[in-house]
Amino acid sequence: MGYGADLKELILISGLIMVLDSFSLSFYGALRSLQNLCFESVGVAGGQLVTVIVGFVVLYFKGEVMILLLALASGSLFNALWGLSALIRHYHIWPRFFFTPALLKTIILYAAPFALAGIFVKVYSYVDVVMLSKMLGSQAVGWYGVAAKITFAFQFIPMAFAASLYPAMSNFFVHDKDRLKTSFEKGMLYLAMLALPIGAGLIVIANVFVTKVYGASYQSSILPLQIMAGSLIFSFLGFPIGSLLNACHRQNIQTAAMGATMILNIVMNLILIPWIGIIGSAVAALVGNFLLMLIGFFWVPKIITMPDKIFWLNLLKVSVSSAIMGFLVWLSQPILLKYIQPQGLIKSVAYLGILILFGAIVYVSLLWVWKLINKKDLSFMFRRN
Known part of the structure; x- marks a missing residue:
């Protein structure tokens, strides 16, 4: 060639x-x-x-x-x-x-939905950047890339959860439906306990983080980052739903949902990019992740019984705790500015570090008050061996 x-x-x-x-x-x-x-x-x-x-x-x-x-x-x-x-x-x-023909047929039968889902995810993950490049140019790609890379950096968290949930759910689906329900609810709640404060925190500190880390020339990245921080929440919560569907022989449903999300994302980018630029791509990502989670959750009752009132009450407590944390971090910024001006690398890191630490203390304290975590959980997190 x-x-x-x-x-x-x-x-x-x-x-x-x-x-x-x-x-x-x-x-x-x-x-x-x-x-x-x-x-x-x-x-x-x-x-x-x-x-x-x-x-x-x-x-x-x-x-x-x-x-x-x-x-x-x-x-x-x-x-x-x-x-x-x-x-x-x-x-x-x-x-x-x-190798036998029967084995090959079985592998293809089971692997095809996962392979197709992988293609959909790749297209869904990169098509917005390609379309921005063609429609608006490299500068828009740079602004959007900041928001996309920051939120993508957190994806390892739900991926690690999914890696541990999937084999356990596969086993529970065959041998213990009650534990299947419990593992799903715990996976959803634990990821919500991580996703909601991360999303709220990114929304609140996006302005300072972008301008001080990337520079004032990247101010156009702030709003897309805040929108994609909200998208991150739905992305996190979609992982245990996807693990449940894949583990319980509903991988075709999950693949179809990914395909629908990919098509919607492309259509929304085609419509929104000429209208509102990179904000349109961020909105498309938000709607796409929400749709993927919603479609998957629609099928959950067909596999296990719906989560009970305690689950929804705990989820509400996590949401309220995250909102309070975000509000207090937002209120504390002008107060902290009286003592630390985020000018230069060291002071900017110190400023952001104090805000993040303050938010973490507030959030963990609220979870403690709500009795969502206990002394055993804290000792596990901070033990040395």
């Missing part, structure tokens, strides 16, 4: 990385089915560390793209070997190649 030798070598190494990552995902998937996430956690962290160390060394001695790509390959190799060793040493499971 006319590719140069260097490019062919880069493609070859990239293909090797993809193969190694595929094996890693398979090994970690088997460990998840055994409800053990410790090895995956260590492996992912170790793989990143290996990549950083090897990357630093090769850049120091020979800063070539080819060598740098080998650093990524070394991290992928570490993950694959770590996952394989965990299966063999701790569970005496020896992976082997096995």
Whole structure:
């Protein structure tokens, strides 16, 4: 196809990385089915560390793209070997190649909805940036990118929850429907306890955070960030719903919901970007995440009984606590300005740090008053060993 030798070598190494990552995902998937996430956690962290160390060394001695790509390959190799060793040493499971037409048919049948959902998520995640680039140019992409990257940075939290919930829910769906209901309610409540204060906090400190961290030239990112902070709440709450559907043979419903959300997102961006610019993309993300959560929640009663009044009361308590926290942080900003002017890196970090710490203390105190957390929970969070 006319590719140069260097490019062919880069493609070859990239293909090797993809193969190694595929094996890693398979090994970690088997460990998840055994409800053990410790090895995956260590492996992912170790793989990143290996990549950083090897990357630093090769850049120091020979800063070539080819060598740098080998650093990524070394991290992928570490993950694959770590996952394989965990299966063999701790569970005496020896992976082997096995193929029959019936097995292939079964794999395709079960994997197709997940593969399609992955495509929908990729399109949904990046189509707004592509459309902004074509309609408004690179400057708009930069402003929007600030808001998108800040909110995306928190996505690891619900993803970690989903990784632990999915295998447990799969087991409970077959063996214990009562525990399935309990795990779903706890997953929803715990993620709400994280999502609501994060969303409220981002909305309140967005102005100071953007202008002091990114500069005054990024003021156009403030409102999109505040809108996407609200979107983050629905995104968090959608994860346990998605885990429930996927674990209980309703993956086709979840995939269809993702497809509908993707289409809605594209249509809304086409309509709103020419009208209100990057704010339109933020609104589209908010509506899309809300729709995805709503469609999924509609199917929850078809799997388990609806959460009882205690669940909804606790969710209300979390919402009120988050609102009070956000309001008090907002009130405290002009008072804090009398003592700290957020000028320069150190003072800006100190200013934001004090606001975040104050908000955290207020929020945890309110949860304590509402009896949503207790002494045992606090001692677990702050224990040293």
